Amino acid sequence: MSTREIHVGHTLDRDLMLEGDVAIVGTGAGGAISAEILARAGLRVLLVEEGAYHDTRQDPTLREVPMFARLYREGGVQPTKDGAIAIVQGRTVGGSTTVNWTSSFRTPAPTLRHWRDVHGIDALAPEDLAPWFERIEQRLHIEPWQSPNLNNALLARGAARLGWAHAAIPRNVRDCGNLGYCGLGCPLGAKQSMDRTAVPDALDHGAALVTRVRAERLQLSGDRVTAVEGVALDEYGVRATGKRVWLRAPWVVVAAAAIHSPALLMRSGVPDPHALLGKRTFLQIHNYSLALMPDLVDPFYGAPQSVYIDQFTWRDGVTGRAGFNMEVAGAQPVVSLNLWKGLGTEMAEFARRLPHLHTMVSQIRDGFHPDSPGGEVHLRKDGSAVLDYPINEYNWDGVRSSYLAMAECQFAAGAESVHPACSSAGAYRGWPEARSGIGALRLRSPDVFLNSTHPLGGCAMGSDPRTSVVDTYGRHHQMANLAVFDGSVFPTSLGVNPSLSIYALAARNASALAERIAARRPDVQQESRHEQQ
């Protein structure tokens, strides 16, 4: 293994120009998997990442606030335009994979069928994607987790008593210590996140990585991207240092995730003849239900998510009312208690019950119904991106339905009281009281705590350039050498955590890109064949 080539933005004392075969913006699920495949095919890959390369094994403070500040975009609370929803995205090498809770689901078949029927995507049937899911599941050691902590076991108990469909969650871990601090970056290096797997592998195959550099724009010439232009950032990742970085390559892959991939294309003036960029951005909005259990739950320890309830995801048909899946949210004090907007004595009384807290989360799928158009990415004056996502009746219906289902499940699991994470909601002592209380609850922002760890869409894929930004291989419809390999290409939300869907689609599309380049480059083709053996 030769020395890995890493350039750190805030230490650059002069402008930097790198040349290679493929430039990739972003090191998350899409960018890193693509980098690994392309580098292993013998291509010189250039990666640029806005965050830092933070080795969470070397610095396991396991304190929430400094880690949110350093590993997440906007401290984990990137607000939508009206402030109603906090969007959680990683901003570190490995992107959101570094800080996610490891839940790794295949794209649900109803979602893929909907894409075929409504969005004309016929190349992504479950059987088409199966080999790619298998490849990633092997690469990242994705297996169902069989030893749930009590937080998750209570979810399973409630579901079993109600006869609701539930199952173990597959997780991308190897020798997991079951600590429960996934959201702060794994302190053991057990999570098979991109910073631990695909990024180092790409670096060992000759890729170069530039950290702490924000991709500002793509330089265009006719129908080609000629370079990625970035600005080096200071140690906070906030202010430009004045140094600039150019990545020049005949192929450019954008993998800066939903919101920020479309924003990069918008800032760059990439052709958008049908005004689609940044539109149809989905959040799979998350809402929360808190319960106090007689048991000592200790929700801050153990694999955060290992059981899910699939009873309501498609309950009213794919294009019907907002469906949702349900999991638990097990986390440390700040994340757990930030869901409770109490004051004074009531805040103190609640906080003191933290070891008995059982928190459920629903992820309400969007984008499948005509009344669910999602949000739109806007650019601020300084070029940064903000998502305008107006919450409508379709969303609120999903919020109320999922509040009801979560409360019913928590009482079935033995809860003493249930408290929807809504500042105007009361404490319910039993299911009948909760049913009428939640039924009458006034749902409005910002009283209802809403966030999203699953921003998706905004560079939708499809075969028709009038309704999509990229084709089903992620290739831009108007630009000849530009591709988008990340969660922004999904035409709807998914109904599950998106990480495995992004890995698998990026693996498929990056492999196709490698083949395409190899067809013109005999040296690459040989390398590619060698690596595939």
Place this chain on the structure above:
Amino acid sequence: MLLSRRGLLQAGLLGSAAVWAGGLLGCVARRDSPSPGATQRAALSPPAEEILRAVIPVVLGPLLAATDPAREQALDAGLASLDDYLAHLSLPLQQEARNVFDTLDLLPLRVLLLGTRQHWHEAPPETIEAFLRSARDSRFSLLRRSYVFLQSMAVLAWFDQPSAWHEIGYPGPPLGPYAGSGRHA
């Protein structure tokens, strides 16, 4: 009367103040230079620090007894942690946060929201609690947003402090410099 005149005034003034705060505050007396003995902050402005020092003990109630010197140290540590957190936000978000604090610190706003000409650090806790409760339950989303913002700042500042953990039954992380005695798996 559902819609009180004072409520309308509060929302209207807070709204226009929020919009104009940036420009307006350039013209009025600003406390740009920290008072003697104050800590130099990366992101927290003097009004922000003053308001948070007044609000956090009210949000946390019995969890933070203001007279206890150890708790005072924890509050200092919490504000330092919060300052570091805010300093990692993008400039538009840092500016937005600063505008909220600057607006809440304007004299006409203090008179309307707290019902007093006193500065935040002079206002009694009951006055601040009454303001927070009315903001939480206000019909105006801007006031409710102010409540959620201030409450969240308190949560961020406080519950990550090791000295806060015993009171809430969190034994601390299983490893690293802040490892607790632990009952983890």
